[in-house]
Amino acid sequence: MEALNAVLVGVPLTLLVTAAAFAMGAVLGVPLVVGLRSERALARIPCRFLVDLLRGVPAIVWLFVIYFGVSIGAYRFAAVPAAIIGLGAISAAYLAEIYRGGISSVHAGQWEAAQALGVDGRTVFSRIVGPQALRVSIPSMASYLISLLKDSSIASTIGVTEIVFYTTQDARSGGGGLTVYIIAAITYTVLSIPLGLASRALYDSLRKKVSR
């Protein structure tokens, strides 16, 4: 019971880091996917490079670079902002790829019809292709959110007081070391269940609006 309490103290910060990083990624992923799909090589190649680099370097390395490496004048990032920025940037890269998959699944006829009707490029994106692409992307976004929830455990390495931080602390201060880790593992699994259910509900309700 004591071990359970020790683990649960970390839950709010785990959720905060996960939610903030996901929100940052969901927003920044949009300009990235526009860049990835651009016809201009000058926009496309840097975006591709950035996405590959963000996804290719392990999250823990990004967090260390931001937390230990970056100092702007005398300013250093605190642990929580460093974790959110690092995981948020990585999420942006992953979500941009997910958006790209969603956009390419929208039928070409939709683009062509919009063009034939003289709808301008921005409106096509925001009103016609975007909503359809988003709907297709939701299941992948949800599974990314679940993996991000687990990746947020990496923030413990730079001292963010989330689940794993308290778990390690409790395990090292004696007590049943194994029990507390098993509780932590189950806590993560349990936290991800409502996310999976919510995504399925959201997907179904969005589908109902279009399918007859």
Next chain:
Amino acid sequence: MSFLTNWADWMPTLLKGLLLSIEITAASLAIGLPLGLLLAVATSSPVKAVRWLCIALVEVGRGAPALVVLQLFYFGLPSTGLTVSSFVSAFCALGLTTAAFTSEILRAGLQAVPAGETEACAALGVTRMDTLRFVVAPQGLRIALPALMGFAVLIFQATSLCFTIAVPELLSQAYSIGSSTFQYLSVLSLAGLLYAAITVPASWLVARADRRMSRHLAHAT
């Protein structure tokens, strides 16, 4: 350009770490893939108890962060009187994580083999074991290959988590250089580039394999 001379100085140490990261990846896959196949088959076992046990194992294995599993072995097991070295913890933890994830990939691959083939085998009196070995597995593994390669890239990245249990892999080497020279940004960037030097070309290979395997679909649509 003084940082370049630094990089040249640090390179041998970091490359040694990188080699260890690759070795841990290989060991995790060597442990995890056979175990994953076993789990994939067992999760569709006709025996209810086996099936549910395996499903629970897979779900917790996939639901728990690799970091927690790593630390469970290294910091958690000693409380039961079983002390394992950091290397053994790394192999076991990442091997188990690999098994849990690849079992789902393999299961999807095996299920993609048309049911008619299994039925044909049953009709011809081929045993379940032989059906799996000669008919379903060879085709299912082929289908699962791109996803398995993608997972191998992820598990290579996950070896960086072994930093937390004092395995002297790439990130640990970079961090210890950083803490003695205080040039964290420089050395961590170099470590990041070394990781990317493996993962980025590897992910191109995965994309290529993926395209090759789905070539027959491109014509259909």
